[in-house]
Structures are given as structure tokens and as C-alpha cells.
Amino acid sequence: MGTNVGLAPMVDSTISVITNDGRVIVGILRGYDQATNLILDECHERVYSSKTGVEQVVLGGLHIVRGDNIAVVGEVDDEIDQGLNLSATRAAPLSPVQH
Amino acid sequence: MLFYSYFKTLVGKQVTVELKNDLAITGTLHSVDQYLNIKLNNVHVVNEQKYPHMMSVRNCFIRGSVVRYVQLPPGSVDVELLHDATRREARG
Numbered sequence: 001m002g003t004n005v006g007l008a009p010m011v012d013s014t015i016s017v018i019t020n021d022g023r024v025i026v027g028i029l030r031g032y033d034q035a036t037n038l039i040l041d042e043c044h045e046r047v048y049s050s051k052t053g054v055e056q057v058v059l060g061g062l063h064i065v066r067g068d069n070i071a072v073v074g075e076v077d078d079e080i081d082q083g084l085n086l087s088a089t090r091a092a093p094l095s096p097v098q099h
Numbered sequence: 100m101l102f103y104s105y106f107k108t109l110v111g112k113q114v115t116v117e118l119k120n121d122l123a124i125t126g127t128l129h130s131v132d133q134y135l136n137i138k139l140n141n142v143h144v145v146n147e148q149k150y151p152h153m154m155s156v157r158n159c160f161i162r163g164s165v166v167r168y169v170q171l172p173p174g175s176v177d178v179e180l181l182h183d184a185t186r187r188e189a190r191g
Contacts, residue, residue, distance in 0.1 A: 001158075004104060006132075007160060012161075015150075016153065016156055017153070018120075018122075018152065020165065022120060024152050027108070036136070036162055039128070046152075048109075048152060064184045067162070068164075070162050071118060071119075071122075071162055071165040072118070072122075072124075072159055072160070072161050072162070073118060073160040074142075074153055074154070074155075074158070074159040074160075074185045075145055075156060075157065075159065075178075076155050076156060076158030077155050077156070077157050078155075080154065080155040080157075081155035083151075084155060086145070089151050091150065091151050091152065092124065092149075093150065094120055094150070094152055095120045095121055096120060097120045097165050098119055098120070099119060099164075
């Protein structure tokens with residue numbers, strides 16, 4: 001008990017990754033390893049701004065995100081996500097991680 | 100290994116994890132691993148007005164390397180026990 005911390009249950013579902021530089025990347029998790037390196041499919045970045053709504057930048061293709069650069073991996077609840085009004089969401093971008 | 104074992108005893112409890120990017124996430128501790136990566140269920144972000152970036156996230160994985168603090172439920176720390184255990188560990 002308590003040891004199953006892996007990302008296995010998230011494979012093939014939509015996840016939202018917060019990187020150490022404060023970016024938010026949404027994509028489908030295709031694979032991962034023990035260093036939290038991730039393989040992401042169909043990614044886009046959500047760029048937050050306090051002046052305009054959230055801008056979605058399509059990154060497309062398959063990306064590998066290096067584990068060192070990852071802060072949080074969140075499982076996206078599609079139902080809630082579709083209900084969000086991103087164009088009306090105003091927020092400053094997240095601060096970068098400072099070790 | 101000591102704190103790994105200790106965090107395992109907290110599984111199921113409500114904790115707040117403060118990250119090194121000042122984000123604070125509250126949720127039920129689901130699991131922890133050897134790197135002190137933490138998985139939380141039913142999360143919400145403290146100060147959601149300022150940080151709406153995780154609004155559609157209910158369950159999340161937090162990389163151990165970005166954790167600044169873990170706020171524990173009061174009464175869940177047996178200070179004496181942890182004290183003794185850390186001393187024993189330090190002695191080797």
C-alpha cells in the first residue's frame with residue numbers, strides 16, 4: 001500500500017503538465033519512466049495571461065518532456081475541462097520553480 | 100528511507116503540498132514513492148482565483164524535487180517517535 005505512485009493509470013488519458021518554467025502543457029500521456037520523463041501526444045500549450053484569456057498554442061506531434069523539468073502531472077477531467085471558459089480566464093502565468 | 104516510511108503512514112490523510120513555484124495544492128494523500136513523489140486525489144489549489152491553471156485536475160502527481168513543504172494534519176506526527184527514529188538513522 002502506498003507504493004503505487006506510478007503514472008500507469010494516466011497512460012492514454014489527457015494530462016496537464018506544469019513544467020519548472022511555469023508552462024502548462026496539455027496532451028495525451030503515451031509513456032513515462034522512473035525519472036518522470038514523459039511521452040506526450042497531441043500536445044498544446046495553454047498560455048495564461050492576466051490581460052487576455054488563455055491562448056491555446058498547438059504544439060502537435062509527439063513530444064518528450066524531460067523529467068527534470070516537470071513539476072506536476074495532473075489527470076484532466078474531460079467533463080470539467082469542457083465546462084471551463086478558458087477565453088474568460090485571466091491569470092498571471094505560473095512562476096518558475098526556484099530551487 | 101525514514102521519511103518515505105513516514106509518509107506512507109499518512110496515506111489517506113488530507114495534506115497540503117507547497118511547491119517551489121509557490122503553488123499550494125490540498126488533497127488526500129494517495130501514495131508516495133522512494134523519491135518522495137506524491138500522488139494526491141481530489142485536489143484543489145489554495146487560492147484558486149490566482150491559480151486557475153489546474154481547475155480541471157482532480158488527481159495529480161507531484162514530483163518530489165519540486166516540493167517545498169508538506170503541511171500535515173495536526174496530531175498525525177508522533178514527534179517523539181520520529182525524533183528517536185531520525186537519531187537512530189543518523190547513528191547508522
